[in-house]
Amino acid sequence: MDIAGQDINSSAYMRIGIDDTDSPAGMCTTYLGALLAGRLSDSGMTVRETYLIRLNPNVIHKTRGNAAICIDVIGDICTAFSMACDIVEELADFSCDETNPGVVVSDRALPAEFYKKAVTDFCEISEAVALLEESEALFRGYKNGRGLIGAAAAVASVLEDRTSEILVYRRPDCRGSPRMVDRKSLFLADGETSPHTWDTVDRENNIVVCVPHTPDPVLFGIRGTSGEWVLRARRMVVAEAPEREQIFTTNQGTDAHLIAGSPGALEHGRSYLVRGTVSTAPMTRSGGHVSFYLSEGGFSVRCMAYEPTKGFRDIIRMLIAGDEVVVAGSYKGGSINLEKIGVISIVPKREQKAPFCSSCRKRMTSAGKGKGYKCRICGAREQDPERVYLARELKPGWYEVAPSARRHLAKPLCRGHPDLQRYGIEDQEG
Numbered sequence: 001m002d003i004a005g006q007d008i009n010s011s012a013y014m015r016i017g018i019d020d021t022d023s024p025a026g027m028c029t030t031y032l033g034a035l036l037a038g039r040l041s042d043s044g045m046t047v048r049e050t051y052l053i054r055l056n057p058n059v060i061h062k063t064r065g066n067a068a069i070c071i072d073v074i075g076d077i078c079t080a081f082s083m084a085c086d087i088v089e090e091l092a093d094f095s096c097d098e099t100n101p102g103v104v105v106s107d108r109a110l111p112a113e114f115y116k117k118a119v120t121d122f123c124e125i126s127e128a129v130a131l132l133e134e135s136e137a138l139f140r141g142y143k144n145g146r147g148l149i150g151a152a153a154a155v156a157s158v159l160e161d162r163t164s165e166i167l168v169y170r171r172p173d174c175r176g177s178p179r180m181v182d183r184k185s186l187f188l189a190d191g192e193t194s195p196h197t198w199d200t201v202d203r204e205n206n207i208v209v210c211v212p213h214t215p216d217p218v219l220f221g222i223r224g225t226s227g228e229w230v231l232r233a234r235r236m237v238v239a240e241a242p243e244r245e246q247i248f249t250t251n252q253g254t255d256a257h258l259i260a261g262s263p264g265a266l267e268h269g270r271s272y273l274v275r276g277t278v279s280t281a282p283m284t285r286s287g288g289h290v291s292f293y294l295s296e297g298g299f300s301v302r303c304m305a306y307e308p309t310k311g312f313r314d315i316i317r318m319l320i321a322g323d324e325v326v327v328a329g330s331y332k333g334g335s336i337n338l339e340k341i342g343v344i345s346i347v348p349k350r351e352q353k354a355p356f357c358s359s360c361r362k363r364m365t366s367a368g369k370g371k372g373y374k375c376r377i378c379g380a381r382e383q384d385p386e387r388v389y390l391a392r393e394l395k396p397g398w399y400e401v402a403p404s405a406r407r408h409l410a411k412p413l414c415r416g417h418p419d420l421q422r423y424g425i426e427d428q429e430g
Helices: 029-042 077-091 112-120 125-134 147-156 183-193 227-234 312-317
Strands: 012-019 046-054 067-075 102-106 138-141 163-170 218-224 242-250 258-261 271-278 290-296 299-305 324-332 335-345 349-353 386-390 397-400
Touching: 012 029, 012 077, 012 147, 029 046, 029 067, 029 077, 029 163, 029 242, 046 147, 067 077, 067 147, 077 102, 077 138, 102 125, 102 147, 112 125, 112 147, 125 138, 125 147, 138 147, 163 227, 183 218, 183 227, 218 227, 227 242, 271 335, 290 312, 299 312, 299 324, 312 335, 312 397
Parallel strands: 046 242, 258 271, 299 335
Antiparallel strands: 012 067, 012 102, 046 067, 102 138, 163 218, 163 242, 271 290, 271 324, 290 299, 324 335, 335 397, 349 386
């Protein structure tokens, strides 16, 4: 719907949503949003809050992290819509076939169910258009209009849990050259502000996480519990002079993408919490990937810990058949790709050994298949092996992938583990 003929209050509270303006070759929807927020403020409008909204991470058309932006504004809705369209037409990478921007401006709440579906499921362009027409929102889709899905979802978003991220953007004359961010200062900032910030660095693997390697305007980003904490960490970072920076309220690190599931009822491209029993010993596959099968209610599903999850795979290797666990991750290609795992209970680990001879006190040897055991010294025989219980290194609790392998929406354990009862899953045993 275009703005012609609209009779709208000239000074109103509204939400602006934008999505799908970037491409693998450059641009970033969050940068466009930060720039628009500045222009709206300069025009005399009041920008109340800026949001970075992550959607279903399994959508095939995403560029990188499937993020849309939303800006809460008080001002003239027609002017805001024109300004949003202008900046998209100025900066979006229309040369990319997969870049199909969408702009939405609404002075009324859109159904939160659409946001929830866009985070946990898949939406069609036609659904977004129908919703926007029914809500009498202003909107414009470019090319095939796929960005209207994310833009509408961002406007419809209601965050039950929220975090913050400060994104720092490069000056135009620096883009394309190596990013100049002091590594030591990032580790220092992490050390001083963790666990109130996370994913700045990966200490276990000695990796910087918050500095991208893609050709976009972002210099670095720091995530945390609040704007105050991410700003505190940002002030410790030594880096090249930026063009601008923006604090976003986000759904990152909240597990908003997870829904309850069971091994016999999983759909491709959705992300689940699934409880079950480990039914096979973990196996290390080609490339260093580790897999096991989880069973419940007569159904089984393969669970995968891929090589980039690093030390998390060692936790998976400690599992044995009979352990009760809850797994979190996306279901793709017949497997749950693990993001974290909750070990509910563990079973004893037993090992069979040849028994000791009661007379000689020496361990017997096998007498042959199905023939039991025989003492080499006195010839005494024994049919049954000795069963030894071994200590388990694995303890009940929650374990997660390395920060360098964490998805944007995955909730880090420093923020707490999933509330299983909220998902209809029995809570952990004591």
